Amino acid sequence: MTTGAAQSSSEGRIVLGGELSICTAAETFARLRGEIEGIAVCDLDLSGICEMDSAGLQLLLWLRQTCEAQGTPFRLIAHSDAVAEVVRLLQLTQHLGMVSDHSAEEQSA
Secondary structure (H helix, E strand, O other), X not given: OOOOEEEEOOOXXXXXXXXXXXXXXXXXXXXXXXXXXXXXXXXXXXXXXEEEOHHHHHHHHHHHHHHHHHOOOEEEEEEOHHHHHHHHHOOXXXXXXXXXXXXXXXXXX
Protein backbone atom coordinates (compact mmCIF):
# COMPACT_ATOMS: atom_id res chain seq x y z
CA MET A 1 0.00 0.00 0.00
CA THR A 2 1.33 3.41 -0.97
CA THR A 3 0.44 6.66 0.66
CA GLY A 4 -1.12 9.48 -1.31
CA ALA A 5 1.23 12.35 -0.43
CA ALA A 6 4.47 12.24 -2.35
CA GLN A 7 6.13 15.61 -2.68
CA SER A 8 5.59 19.34 -2.83
CA SER A 9 7.52 22.48 -3.61
CA SER A 10 7.77 25.92 -2.08
CA GLU A 11 5.56 27.32 -4.87
CA GLY A 12 2.56 25.39 -3.54
CA ARG A 13 2.63 22.48 -5.97
CA ILE A 14 1.49 19.33 -4.21
CA VAL A 15 2.00 16.02 -5.99
CA LEU A 16 0.09 12.97 -4.82
CA GLY A 17 0.79 9.46 -6.01
CA GLY A 18 -0.22 5.89 -5.32
CA GLU A 19 -3.50 5.21 -3.55
CA LEU A 20 -5.77 7.97 -2.33
CA SER A 21 -8.06 5.73 -0.31
CA ILE A 22 -9.31 4.82 3.13
CA CYS A 23 -6.02 2.97 3.70
CA THR A 24 -3.97 6.15 3.23
CA ALA A 25 -6.47 8.85 4.24
CA ALA A 26 -5.21 9.58 7.76
CA GLU A 27 -1.56 9.81 6.74
CA THR A 28 -2.34 11.88 3.65
CA PHE A 29 -4.59 14.21 5.65
CA ALA A 30 -1.83 14.85 8.19
CA ARG A 31 0.68 15.61 5.44
CA LEU A 32 -1.70 17.86 3.52
CA ARG A 33 -2.51 19.88 6.63
CA GLY A 34 1.17 20.68 7.00
CA GLU A 35 1.71 21.29 3.29
CA ILE A 36 -0.97 23.95 2.86
CA GLU A 37 0.06 26.15 5.77
CA GLY A 38 1.26 29.48 4.45
CA ILE A 39 1.24 28.65 0.73
CA ALA A 40 0.14 31.33 -1.71
CA VAL A 41 -1.50 28.92 -4.17
CA CYS A 42 -2.36 25.23 -4.05
CA ASP A 43 -1.54 23.52 -7.35
CA LEU A 44 -2.57 19.88 -6.97
CA ASP A 45 -1.11 17.22 -9.26
CA LEU A 46 -3.00 13.92 -9.06
CA SER A 47 -1.53 12.35 -12.18
CA GLY A 48 0.20 9.67 -10.08
CA ILE A 49 -2.96 8.42 -8.34
CA CYS A 50 -3.66 4.82 -9.32
CA GLU A 51 -6.71 4.29 -7.08
CA MET A 52 -9.16 6.64 -5.38
CA ASP A 53 -12.20 5.89 -3.26
CA SER A 54 -14.70 8.04 -1.37
CA ALA A 55 -12.19 8.72 1.43
CA GLY A 56 -9.77 10.10 -1.16
CA LEU A 57 -12.53 12.21 -2.62
CA GLN A 58 -13.33 13.56 0.84
CA LEU A 59 -9.69 14.62 1.18
CA LEU A 60 -9.88 16.50 -2.12
CA LEU A 61 -13.08 18.25 -1.11
CA TRP A 62 -11.59 19.12 2.29
CA LEU A 63 -8.44 20.49 0.66
CA ARG A 64 -10.42 22.66 -1.74
CA GLN A 65 -12.68 23.97 1.03
CA THR A 66 -9.75 24.67 3.37
CA CYS A 67 -7.83 26.53 0.68
CA GLU A 68 -10.93 28.55 -0.12
CA ALA A 69 -11.39 29.46 3.56
CA GLN A 70 -7.74 30.60 3.76
CA GLY A 71 -8.07 32.66 0.59
CA THR A 72 -5.60 30.35 -1.17
CA PRO A 73 -6.37 29.62 -4.83
CA PHE A 74 -6.92 25.89 -5.40
CA ARG A 75 -6.13 24.44 -8.82
CA LEU A 76 -6.28 20.83 -9.88
CA ILE A 77 -3.51 20.97 -12.47
CA ALA A 78 -3.32 17.27 -13.44
CA HIS A 79 -5.17 14.07 -12.73
CA SER A 80 -5.11 10.38 -13.57
CA ASP A 81 -7.89 8.35 -15.15
CA ALA A 82 -8.67 6.86 -11.71
CA VAL A 83 -9.34 10.34 -10.32
CA ALA A 84 -11.32 11.44 -13.37
CA GLU A 85 -13.55 8.37 -13.18
CA VAL A 86 -14.59 9.00 -9.55
CA VAL A 87 -15.02 12.74 -10.01
CA ARG A 88 -17.10 12.30 -13.19
CA LEU A 89 -19.21 9.57 -11.62
CA LEU A 90 -20.19 11.91 -8.78
CA GLN A 91 -20.57 14.90 -11.12
CA LEU A 92 -17.95 16.98 -9.29
CA THR A 93 -15.88 17.91 -12.34
CA GLN A 94 -16.71 21.62 -12.23
CA HIS A 95 -16.69 21.79 -8.43
CA LEU A 96 -13.08 20.55 -8.34
CA GLY A 97 -12.05 22.66 -11.33
CA MET A 98 -11.32 19.80 -13.71
CA VAL A 99 -11.36 21.60 -17.02
CA SER A 100 -10.67 18.58 -19.19
CA ASP A 101 -10.55 14.81 -19.00
CA HIS A 102 -6.84 14.61 -19.76
CA SER A 103 -4.10 13.36 -17.47
CA ALA A 104 -0.76 15.13 -17.03
CA GLU A 105 0.87 13.14 -19.82
CA GLU A 106 -1.83 14.10 -22.31
CA GLN A 107 -1.72 17.75 -21.23
CA SER A 108 2.02 18.03 -21.84
CA ALA A 109 1.83 16.46 -25.33
